[in-house]
Each structure stands twice: as structure tokens, then as C-alpha cells.
Amino acid sequence: MIYTTLKHVHEVIVAYLNRLKQIESDDKERWIADYNSARSQFVECMTMMSRLNPELLQLNLHEVVGEDSLQQLFDQIRTNADRRYSLDFLATGDYHNGFIQDEVIEIPCFVPWHDENNGLQNFLISYNSGEYDLIKRRLNILIMNMLLGLPAQSVRLNVFDINMTGLCDLFTSRLDAVFYHDEIVLNDDDAMSRLRHLLNHMDTVMKNYGNLVAYNNRHHQIALPYEIVVLSDYPHNYDSYIKQLLPLFEHGPKYGIYFVVLHNQDYSLRDMKEKQLTDIKNYEQLFPFDYQLDNKSLIHYSPFCDYPLLTDACLEYLNRESFRQPARQILKQDFSAAANDAYEQVMSEISVTIGLDINKKKEVTIRFNSGDYIHAFILGQSGSGKSVLLNNIITSAINKYAPEDLMLYLMDFKGVEFNRYRGIKHAKAILVDNSDPQMTLEILRELKEENRRRVKLWQAEGVNNIDGYNRKFPDSRVPQILFVADECQVMFSKPNGKSNSYAMQREIAEILNIIATQGRSQGIHMLLATQTLDNTDISGQILKNLTECFLLMCAPSDSNILVPDSGDLTAKQPTGQCCYYHKKELVAHVQTFYAKDEELEQAITASQTKAKDRICNGAAYFRGSSTYELNDSETEQIKRLSEKCPIAAIGHNIGLSGDLTTIRLRQDFSENILMFGVNKQEQTVGVTINALMSLIISYRQLGKSCEFKVIDCLANEEGSYRRILEAMQEERLCTIVERADSGKLLQQLVNDLCAQTAKPTVLTIIGSERFAEIKRKTPLASSQSDTFDVENDVISMDFSSMRDLMGDANNLDSSKVKTYPDALMFILDEGPMQDVHVLLQVDKPENILFEGEFCTDATDKFRHKVILRTENKYILPMRFSEDIDVETLGEDEERLRGYYYPDDGRPQLFTPYIMPKTRKIINTLTITTTIKWEQQIVQ
Numbered sequence: 020m021i022y023t024t025l026k027h028v029h030e031v032i033v034a035y036l037n038r039l040k041q042i043e044s045d046d047k048e049r050w051i052a053d054y055n056s057a058r059s060q061f062v063e064c065m066t067m068m069s070r071l072n073p074e075l076l077q078l079n080l081h082e083v084v085g086e087d088s089l090q091q092l093f094d095q096i097r098t099n100a101d102r103r104y105s106l107d108f109l110a111t112g113d114y115h116n117g118f119i120q121d122e123v124i125e126i127p128c129f130v131p132w133h134d135e136n137n138g139l140q141n142f143l144i145s146y147n148s149g150e151y152d153l154i155k156r157r158l159n160i161l162i163m164n165m166l167l168g169l170p171a172q173s174v175r176l177n178v179f180d181i182n183m184t185g186l187c188d189l190f191t192s193r194l195d196a197v198f199y200h201d202e203i204v205l206n207d208d209d210a211m212s213r214l215r216h217l218l219n220h221m222d223t224v225m226k227n228y229g230n231l232v233a234y235n236n237r238h239h240q241i242a243l244p245y246e247i248v249v250l251s252d253y254p255h256n257y258d259s260y261i262k263q264l265l266p267l268f269e270h271g272p273k274y275g276i277y278f279v280v281l282h283n284q285d286y287s288l289r290d291m292k293e294k295q296l297t298d299i300k301n302y303e304q305l306f307p308f309d310y311q312l313d314n315k316s317l318i319h320y321s322p323f324c325d326y327p328l329l330t331d332a333c334l335e336y337l338n339r340e341s342f343r344q345p346a347r348q349i350l351k352q353d354f355s356a357a358a359n360d361a362y363e364q365v366m367s368e369i370s371v372t373i374g375l376d377i378n379k380k381k382e383v384t385i386r387f388n389s390g391d392y393i394h395a396f397i398l399g400q401s402g403s404g405k406s407v408l409l410n411n412i413i414t415s416a417i418n419k420y421a422p423e424d425l426m427l428y429l430m431d432f433k434g435v436e437f438n439r440y441r442g443i444k445h446a447k448a449i450l451v452d453n454s455d456p457q458m459t460l461e462i463l464r465e466l467k468e469e470n471r472r473r474v475k476l477w478q479a480e481g482v483n484n485i486d487g488y489n490r491k492f493p494d495s496r497v498p499q500i501l502f503v504a505d506e507c508q509v510m511f512s513k514p515n516g517k518s519n520s521y522a523m524q525r526e527i528a529e530i531l532n533i534i535a536t537q538g539r540s541q542g543i544h545m546l547l548a549t550q551t552l553d554n555t556d557i558s559g560q561i562l563k564n565l566t567e568c569f570l571l572m573c574a575p576s577d578s579n580i581l582v583p584d585s586g587d588l589t590a591k592q593p594t595g596q597c598c599y600y601h602k603k604e605l606v607a608h609v610q611t612f613y614a615k616d617e618e619l620e621q622a623i624t625a626s627q628t629k630a631k632d633r634i635c636n637g638a639a640y641f642r643g644s645s646t647y648e649l650n651d652s653e654t655e656q657i658k659r660l661s662e663k664c665p666i667a668a669i670g671h672n673i674g675l676s677g678d679l680t681t682i683r684l685r686q687d688f689s690e691n692i693l694m695f696g697v698n699k700q701e702q703t704v705g706v707t708i709n710a711l712m713s714l715i716i717s718y719r720q721l722g723k724s725c726e727f728k729v730i731d732c733l734a735n736e737e738g739s740y741r742r743i744l745e746a747m748q749e750e751r752l753c754t755i756v757e758r759a760d761s762g763k764l765l766q767q768l769v770n771d772l773c774a775q776t777a778k779p780t781v782l783t784i785i786g787s788e789r790f791a792e793i794k795r796k797t798p799l800a801s802s803q804s805d806t807f808d809v810e811n812d813v814i815s816m817d818f819s820s821m822r823d824l825m826g827d828a829n830n831l832d833s834s835k836v837k838t839y840p841d842a843l844m845f846i847l848d849e850g851p852m853q854d855v856h857v858l859l860q861v862d863k864p865e866n867i868l869f870e871g872e873f874c875t876d877a878t879d880k881f882r883h884k885v886i887l888r889t890e891n892k893y894i895l896p897m898r899f900s901e902d903i904d905v906e907t908l909g910e911d912e913e914r915l916r917g918y919y920y921p922d923d924g925r926p927q928l929f930t931p932y933i934m935p936k937t938r939k940i941i942n943t944l945t946i947t948t949t950i951k952w953e954q955q956i957v958q
Contacts, residue, residue, distance in 0.1 A: 032124060035061040089329075093336045096167055104235045106168040107133050111305065112160040112322040130303045132277075133232055140272035141302035145282040151186065153307035154281060158249070159189050160322045161279060161305075163333060165247060171340035172197075172591040173241040177213060179204045180251040186281055187249055193334050197341045207259065214263040217246060217276060219584050221267065224274040231275040242608075243587055246276045254295060255286045261293055268296045278302070350374055350595070352411050352612035354622035357418035358629060365424040367486050368392065369499050371415040373408060373569075374611035383599060383609045385412060385567060387501065387544040389484045391602070394535060394564050396581055397548040399571030404595040406436055408569065408611045409505060409548050410619055416501065417445045417626040422633045426498040428466060430459065432506040434642070439623055444635040447500075448675050451642045453509050456523055456907075457916070457928045458641055461674040463530040466502060466543070470534060473497065473541040485542030498636075500543040502534065507547040511555040523904065528558060535564040552577040568600040569609070639675045646913055647671050649709050649932050649940050653679070654716055661717040665725075667692060667858070668713035669706050669885060669919065670931040680919050680929035682710070682883045689882040689922070690851035693867075694860045696887025696917070699910055703887050704733070704740045704785055705934035706917065707860040710885075711783050712935075714858075715752055715944060718779070725779040725854075727753035730761045733786035739934050740785070746938055750945045753783075762792065765842035766799050766833075772849050773831035779854040782846065787859055788866035792839040799842060840868050847880035857881075863893050887917045887931070 038057045044050040113128035132140060142161060146154040166174050176198050178187050183205060191203050204210045220243075228234045228242060235241055248267070250257070257264070268278050280296060324330060368388030376383050386392045399405030416425060422444040429446060431437035432453035440449055448462050473485070476497075482488045489496045504510060510527055534543055535558075547565075551574065568581045572594065575586025582600050589598055595613060599606045614622075647653070647670055656679055657668050667682040684690050692710065696703045711727065718725040734757070735741055747753045756764050764782075771777035784790065791797075836845050847857055859881070861867055867877040878884075886894060888908040903926045908916040912933055920926045935941075 031061065031064050032126070089332050093332070096336070097171075097340070100168060100170050103169060104241065105133050105232060106165070107131065109161060109164050109168070110322070112157065112324075130305070141268060141278040141280065142305060143280045143282050143297065143302040144305045144307070145284050146307050148283065148285050150307045151184070155186055155189070156324050157305060157307055158186060158279065158281065159324050162190060162247070162249070165245075166198075166337055167333065169245070170241055171343050173244050175199065175244040175246055177204070177217065177246060177248045178251070179210060179213075179249065181205060181210065181256050182252045184252045186251045189330075189334075195338045195341050198337075210260055211263070214260060214267070217248070217267055217271075218263065220246065220587050221271060221274045221276060223584050223587060228274075230273050232273065241591075243275055244591055246271075248276060248278045250278065250280045250296075252283050253280050255283060258293075261295065264296060265294065265299070269299045269301065272301065350610045350612050352415075352614040352618070354414060354418055354614070354618070354625065357415060358622060358625035362421040362424070362629075363419050365420060365489075365496070365499055369416065369420060369425060369501070371412055371419060372612075373412060374609045376607040377596070377610050378608060383607050385546075385569070387499065387546075389486055389539050389542065391566060393539045393566045394545040394561075395547070395567035395569065396565050397546070397569045397571070397597075398550075398552070398573050398577060398581060398589075399548075399597070400550050400573050402594060403571035403573065403592070404597075404611055404613075405548055405550065405571055406505070407595070407613055408571070408597070409503070409546075410436065410439075411612050411614055412546070413440065413503060414614075414619055414622045414626070417443055418622060418629065420445075420499075422498070422630055422636050424496065424498050426500045426636045428462065428500065428502040430462070430502075430504040430507075432504070432509040436505055438642075439620060441640050442638055443623065443627060444630045444633055444638060445626075446638045446640075447636045448639045449641065451640075453506070456509075456527070458673050459510065460523055460527055460530075461928065462641075463527060465675045466500075467530045467533060469500070470537060470541050470543055473543075474537070477540070484540040497542065500538075500541075501546060502543065503546045503548075505548045506550070508549045508552060508555045511552075511557045513554060513556050528556075532558055532560045535561045539564075552580050566602050568603075569597045570600065571595075571597040637675060639677060641673070645930055646915070647930055647932050649712055649935060651943055653932075654940075654943060657681075657713050657716050658720045661720040665714055665717040665721060665723070667710040667717070668932075669710050670917070670929045673916070673928040673930060680927060681713075682885075682919065682921075684714070684851075684856050686852055686854050687882075688851060689847075689880050691847055691857040691859070691881045692883045692885065693864070693878060693881035694858070694885040694887075695862060695864055695893070696889045696905070696908075697910065698786075698860075698862055699888075700912070701738060701740055701934055702910060702912075702915055702931070703860055703862075704738075706885060706887065706931045707783065707785060707858060708740050708743055708934065709932040710858060711753065711781065712747075712940065712944060714781050718781075723779060725781060727781050727783070728756055728764060729753055729783045729785065730756045730758060730764070730790075731785050732758050732789040734758065739936075743935055743941070746941050747944075750941060752941070752944055758790065758792070761790075762797070762799050762839065762842075765839065765846065766836075768850070768855060769833045769836050769842050769845050772846065772853055772855065773833040775853065777850070777853045777855050780850075781856050781858055782850075783858040783860075785860050787861035788863070790839070793843060794869045796838045796840055798838050799836070840870075843868065844877065844880070847877070863889060865893070882922045884920045885917060886920065887915075 035057060039054065042050055042053045042057070044053065108129040109132050110127055110129055114125040115128060116123050116125060118124070130142075144154060144157055144161075162176075176190065176194070178191055178199070180187060180191075180203050187203070190198070204213050224231045224243065231243060248271075250264075254261075267276055271277065278296070280302070282297070367390075368386050370384045370386035372382045372384050374383050375381065385395060387395070397405055397409060399408075413427070413429070417427070417440075425445055427440075427443075427446045427449075429437045429440055429449045431449075431451045434451045434453060437449055437451050440446060448465070450458060450462060452458065477483065477485075477488060480488060480491060482491060485497055485499070510531065512524070531545075534545060538544060553574075553576075557580070562581070565581065570578050570582065570585055570589040572592040573589050575590050578585045578589040582603050585598065585600070585605075588605075592598070595611050597609050597611060599609050649668070653668065657666065660666055660668075660679065660681060664683050664685050667684065668679050669682065670680045672678050672680050682692055684692075694703055694707050694710070698704055711729070714725075715727060729744055731741065731744065733741075744753065744755055748755050768777065768780065768782070787793070831849065836842050843857075846855060850856060859867065864878050870876065886903075886905050886908075888910040889905050891904065891906050894903070894905055903918055903920075905918065908918075915931050915933065917929055917931045918926045919929055
């Protein structure tokens with residue numbers, strides 16, 4: 020293009036000269052008119068060519084450039100640059116003078132850059148000390164033309180200013196960091212590191228492209244950024260770098276590495292024994308120039324540096340362009356064929372087409388099998404096309420394979436991409452939330468268990484892997500499992516230092532390592548995707564077993580973690596293009612398919628229709644805002660589960676099953692329930708109320724009579740829980756006992772237990788931290804006449820001697836139970852054996868009996884503990900068998916979480932029922948339980 024422009028300039032000048040020669044007139048005025056007409060057309064033509072190729076920065080400026088003309092200028096620069104794949108010539112700022120009559124025409128000079136015939140591709144600008152201003156002008160024009168003449172983001176600068184001359188400060192101080200690999204190289208360590216990187220870059224290009232310049236021209240794209248290396252004040256203090264510089268200077272131009280050497284000739288006269296860059300004759304020699312403006316010029320072209328306003332505008336334009344997203348090439352995805360065709364039976368692998376090889380124009384597939392294609396990773400920053408690629412893979416797979424051949428575990432930690440797959444039969448579990456690491460762990464535990472189950476199955480059937488099993492049992496095939504995690508960096512984030520968080524993160528990492536190393540044989544494959552790997556800790560085992568990497572536009576530091584030395588290829592890719600690596604070897608540059616959201620939705624709907632007669636894999640769906648309430652459906656489940664003993668239902672387990680979280684109350688020691696946690700917005704009280712309701716349902720379903728007594732220490736008349744309790748009392752479902760009357764109830768229960776005549780009872784205590792009578796160790800009414808010292812009596816203080824106090828197990832002595840704490844401890848200890856159970860709600864365990872910081876003597880009387888959000892220090896003395904983190908539990912209604920911890924089991928994370936908001940559940944209880952209870956009385 021530039022060569023053509025020069026040719027046109029000469030043709031226009033020749034045409035102008037010929038026209039002047041043809042003017043024949045004896046009339047002076049007529050001659051002047053003809054001359055002015057020819058001159059005007061010539062100026063107009065030259066100005067037009069200048070506007071068509073303003074990136075050459077040889078601008079015919081008759082006046083100060085305005086905003087409108089600047090906008091037109093840079094629009095044309097962008098248009099020309101985006102069409103260009105190389106820049107064969109560069110304008111230097113020099114001019115040839117052509118004379119027409121008494122006027123001067125300045126013709127811009129150009130030097131070859133990509134000239135395969137004479138090999139002049141580097142630039143050597145020689146100067147002497149004292150010519151710094153002149154050399155800076157020459158350098159600025161050359162670099163600016165490189166940057167503006169090629170597409171945005173396709174030129175990268177490497178500036179070595181070891182002697183801190185400041186010759187390059189126009190660009191280094193005012194261009195965005197995206198133009199540089201690193202900061203300016205000023206010291207030995209930086210220089211060696213940068214040179215090693217450039218050598219690695221050259222090796223990468225040699226391996227994958229050969230001659231990069233020829234590759235770009237042949238394939239009509241910029242495959243890699245061109246590397247421009249500026250050496251300031253060479254050869255002063257460059258002795259230790261010459262060995263690394265020589266191969267780059269000599270061979271670099273073939274691989275997109277070009278040098279601009281500022282050669283200080285004051286140092287060239289020194290005695291240098293080693294070979295120098297100047298000994299390699301592959302450069303264009305330039306010298307400083309001091310151009311003087313000629314006011315007589317007819318057409319005057321000036322470089323940008325003569326106009327500070329234009330210089331500023333060019334730099335601002337370049338900084339804007341550095342962040343401009345390249346236009347996306349659209350390669351439409353067509354799901355219709357897969358949706359209409361019969362399912363493809365899985366023999367040994369699953370695979371889907373993701374796009375086309377840009378160079379070979381062949382389809383590119385992502386595949387998984389038990390051989391060489393094990394696990395995959397998709398890396399791409401926001402706007403790169405990562406989500407589109409990921410959704411295309413999933414949607415294509417569910418249209419191609421039946422649910423019995425493909426099982427999906429989908430985790431979307433961004434929470435927006437995988438909602439569309441809710442209800443598909445292929446899914447075993449779908450998680451769309453990033454706020455609950457325990458939920459992530461529960462699903463991974465299930466995946467680990469499936470891995471273990473398959474190992475045992477292969478051993479039992481004498482096969483080595485899933486292929487062997489499915490060949491042996493073709494009619495009962497085991498499905499391939501694809502575990503997909505978007506924004507997977509959440510799973511690899513570094514622990515925050517808390518022991519509980521660390522334990523959870525460690526278990527997540529252990530499970531992922533197991534799947535990474537063992538999954539291939541069991542037919543379990545991972546497809547991980549994320550925007551960034553910053554602040555993550557991916558194990559070497561996972562990186563080693565990632566056989567497929569699809570790297571879209573991303574940060575070089577992230578790309579290099581997955582595939583060493585891939586950053587140069589991936590940093591500036593257009594949206595929708597990716598580098599596909601198999602076992603760290605580049606396979607293809609891929610233009611991925613594109614599908615709109617509505618097209619994805621239609622394809623997913625088609626897949627559901629196609630799978631309507633197939634068995635569902637489970638389709639468990641989890642999101643952080645899930646809520647449950649005790650309703651008719653839950654009531655029916657409670658009835659079905661009430662077989663041998665009453666149960667308290669408190670919510671739903673967090674896991675694939677989503678079963679009810681139930682507490683079975685047997686007639687055995689310590690069969691009491693402790694519920695504690697911060698009672699913000701009545702969450703803990705709400706769980707207590709729901710447990711009470713479910714026990715009412717369960718006892719009546721079993722046909723067992725039971726009294727439900729509630730001691731309300733909070734006595735909050737405005738509380739939601741209070742209104743519910745009062746409504747339940749109106750329907751004769753429970754009895755509210757005010758705290759002032761609680762002593763009589765406690766004494767009566769003690770007496771009945773001692774006499775072995777206690778009726779089945781559930782004693783619910785709400786707000787135990789406000790049970791003032793227990794805190795003060797108030798004597799029971801029946802013991803106030805006894806000689807008793809509340810402050811010093813050992814009996815009320817030493818709970819380890821309770822059994823001595825109560826006498827023989829078959830001959831309990833109520834006379835020794837003198838205070839409220841004594842009575843509560845007695846009931847907790849002896850009640851469960853006679854079907855008297857305590858359901859106690861408190862903010863923290865130390866407030867149960869107010870005996871020391873934790874009062875483990877009391878908490879040991881509760882076999883069942885339900886814990887909502889609280890401080891971890893309150894659970895440490897309970898000697899739980901494994902770490903749980905209660906400080907991170909959600910406390911808002913939509914993200915409410917809790918742990919149920921039985922003494923003889925592991926903690927279960929669950930979503931508690933929310934507080935009932937209407938009387939509907941009470942009406943249901945009245946209809947379904949009271950009638951049956953009254954029938955029992957009649958009988």
C-alpha cells in the first residue's frame with residue numbers, strides 16, 4: 020500500500036508538471052488563471068492521498084488540526100491498520116525536494132521494513148554525543164509509525180535503557196503498560212530475564228509457525244504481536260548481553276523480533292574483541308536529521324513531532340486502541356441436527372465439535388476417554404467467549420448422548436450460566452452459587468463416592484476401566500461422567516488462615532486430586548473453566564493430568580500456568596478464538612462456534628423433549644437462596660419416616676439427596692436436643708418451633724400420646740414465634756408455661772420421673788439465656804422450707820455427683836433436687852429413659868446452666884446438637900470429631916444454614932425450615948393430628 024502511494028505521488032507530480040508545460044497563453048491573466056487551476060487540483064489530489072494514508076504521518080497541515088479532523092484522521096488510521104497484516108515500508112520523516120517553477124514539493128522518504136530480498140529489517144540509528152534531541156526525534160517518528168501502521172495490540176515494545184539516557188521517555192512514560200512485556204529494563208537481572216523471554220518467544224514461533232512474517236502474510240492475520248526491541252546508548256555497558264543479543268538480532272526478524280539500535284558512535288571506537296551487532300549486516304542505517312521548514316513549499320509534509328497537539332492525540336489514540344476488543348468472527352452453531360437425530364451410543368469416548376481450525380478449515384472436537392483425553396481446561400478473560408464455548412459444549416453433549424450414557428455434575432460459581440440447565444435429565448447435580456463452600460464439598464464427596472463405587476465394581480467384575488465394563492455389560496452400561504465447573508478458581512482459592520476453612524479447602528483439593536489421577540479409568544472427566552488463575556493454588560497433579568487446554572484471550576501469566584510459554588499466543592486473540600493444546604502441544608487455532616442465548620434455550624428445550632422417555636440421573640439443583648418451610652408435602656414425609664420412634668424434622672440435608680434432616684428421639688440416655696446460635700431474626704427459635712411441630716406430627720402418627728410443654732423465657736409478645744405458639748395452644752397442640760410457673764412444671768416432672776409415672780413429654784425451653792431462675796439457682800417451691808444455702812450448697816453445684824444425689828436407678832430421690840438447675844439436670848439425665856425429652860434453645864451453650872464458660876457437664880446431656888451461626892469457640896469444647904466452621908454459616912433467610920451434629924455421627928450441613936408465616940400449617944396439624952388423637956382417647 021505504501022509503495023503504491025509513493026508511485027501515485029510521483030505520477031501526480033509528473034502529471035502536474037506536464038499540465039504546466041501545456042499552458043500556452045500570451046495573456047498573463049489567462050496564464051495565471053490556468054496555473055492556479057492546475058495548482059489547486061494538484062494540492063487537492065495530494066491532500067486526498069494524505070488523508071487516505073494518514074498513518075504514514077506525513078501530513079499536509081495548512082492549519083491547526085481541529086477535533087473533527089482528528090477524529091477523521093484516526094478513523095482512517097484504524098481502518099487502514101485493521102486491513103494490514105504487515106508493514107513493508109516505514110516513513111522516516113525525511114523528504115526529497117521536487118521543484119516546480121519557483122516552488123518546492125516535498126516528497127516523503129520511506130525505508131523498507133519487511134524486505135525479503137535484501138534483508139534490511141532491523142534499524143541502526145547512529146549518532147554522537149550532543150545529538151540526543153535529534154536522535155529522539157528520529158526514534159519517535161520510527162516507533163510511532165510502527166505502532167500506528169499495524170492493527171491495535173499487534174506491536175509490543177521492549178526498551179533497554181541500561182544507562183538511563185531517557186531517549187525513549189516519550190513512549191515509556193506515556194504509553195499504557197499493555198504495550199510492554201515489563202517495565203523499562205534498567206539492570207542486569209531485568210535484562211537477562213527479558214532476553215531469555217525473547218529467546219523462548221523465538222523458539223515458540225520456530226516450532227509453531229516457522230517464518231512468522233510469511234505466516235502473517237499468508238494467513239491474513241496477526242498471529243503474534245511483533246516484538247520491537249529498543250537498545251539505547253549501544254554498545255556502552257552492553258558487553259555482558261552480547262551473547263544473548265546476537266541470535267536475536269541476526270535471526271529475530273524472521274520470527275517477529277525487530278531491533279531499533281541507538282548506536283552511540285563515541286563508544287564504537289573502543290577496542291572490542293567480541294563480535295558486535297554492527298557486524299551483522301541486516302539493518303537499515305539511519306542518521307539524525309535536522310529538518311528545516313521551507314516556507315516556499317507548495318506541498319509541505321511534516322511528521323507528527325512537529326505538532327505537539329498531534330503527538331498528544333496519537334498517544335491518546337494508541338492507549339484507547341490498546342483496550343479495544345477485536346471484532347468477533349461469527350461461526351454459527353447449529354444444534355438442530357443433533358436434536359433431531361437419534362442418540363449416539365457411547366462406545367469408548369464422548370466428543371462434541373467446538374469450532375473450525377482457522378488454518379486447515381477442519382472441525383475441531385473436544386473429547387474425553389480413558390486413553391489420552393482425560394481432563395480439559397478452558398481459560399478466557401471476560402469477553403473472550405469462554406461462557407459461549409462452555410455452554411455450546413454442554414448443550415451439544417446433551418443433544419448427542421442419552422442420560423444413561425452421559426451424567427453431568429455442573430457447578431457454576433458465577434451463579435448465572437448454568438441455571439438454564441435446571442431440570443435436564445442428564446444432570447446429577449447442578450450448583451449455581453459461590454457462597455457456600457460446604458455445598459461444593461458435599462457434591463464433591465458424592466463424586467468421590469461414585470469414583471470409589473466404580474473402582475469396587477471394576478474389581479468385582481475383573482475389568483480395568485469403564486470401557487472394559489461397558490463392553491462386558493452392554494445392556495447395563497455405566498455412564499461417562501463429565502464434571503463441569505465454571506469460575507473454578509473458587510475451588511482452588513488459597514485458604515484464609517482459619518483452621519476450619521483450611522480443613523474444608525484441603526478436603527476439596529484432595530477430592531479433586533483423586534478425580535484428576537483416577538478419573539480416567541472410572542470414566543469421570545473434569546472440564547474446568549475460569550477467567551483468571553490469580554491467587555489460586557492448583558496442584559501439580561491436576562496440571563499434570565490436564566490433557567486438553569483451550570486458551571482464549573487471557574493474561575499471559577495465567578496462560579503460562581497451564582501451558583508454559585503460551586502467553587505470547589493467547590494475550591491478544593480476538594473474541595471467540597482460542598489456542599487448542601493437547602498435552603501441552605499446540606494442535607490448532609480454533610474459531611469457536613457462537614450461539615445466542617435464545618438459540619441455547621431452544622436447543623436445551625429440544626434435548627428435554629428428546630429425553631422425555633429416558634430415566635433421569637437425579638437433576639438435583641442447588642442455589643444459595645433455597646428456602647424450605649414445613650408444609651403439607653413435608654408433613655407427609657415426616658409421617659412416612661415415623662416408623663419406630665418420633666422424629667424432629669428441622670430442614671433438608673445439603674447434598675445430592677436433599678433428604679429431610681431428622682432427629683430420632685429414642686428412649687435412651689441423653690436423647691435431648693440442644694439448639695444454639697445467634698438468634699438474629701428468630702432463626703434459631705424458628706428451627707425450634709419447626710422441630711416442635713414435626714414432633715407433634717410424628718407422635719400422633721405413631722399413635723402415642725405425648726404432652727408438649729413450652730417454657731417461653733423470651734416472652735416476646737411481638738415475636739412471630741409467640742403468635743405461632745399461641746395459635747398452637749388455641750388448637751390444643753401444646754401448652755405454654757410462663758417462666759413464673761416453670762418451677763411447678765419442673766418439680767412435677769422430677770416427681771413423676773422418680774415415681775416412674777411420667778407421661779411422654781417434650782419439654783421445649785425457648786431463650787434459656789433468660790431463664791433467670793436457673794442463673795440465680797433459685798430453690799424450687801417445695802424445697803424453700805428446707806435448710807439450704809443457695810450460694811454454698813455443694814449439691815447444686817457439683818453436677819458430677821448427680822447420680823449419688825438421685826440414688827439408685829430404680830429408687831430415684833426427688834427430695835435432693837432442690838433448685839431449678841438441679842431439676843433441669845435431673846430431667847435431662849433421667850427423662851429420656853421414660854420418654855421425657857428436652858428441646859432447649861439458647862444463644863450459646865455457656866448459658867444453659869450458667870456454670871463456667873462452656874458448661875460441658877450440661878451439653879453432654881444432649882446427644883443431638885443443632886448449631887446455627889455462632890462463634891467457633893463455642894463448639895471447640897464439644898469435642899466434635901471433625902472441624903466445622905460455624906462462623907461462616909449463612910444467617911439471612913434465603914441463605915440460612917445450620918449443622919446437625921449427633922454424638923454418634925458426622926456433622927450434617929442442612930438448610931433449616933424458615934419460621935412459619937401463616938396459620939396454614941397449624942390448621943394442617945389440627946386436621947391431621949388432633950382428630951387421630953381424639954380417636955385414640957375414645958378408644
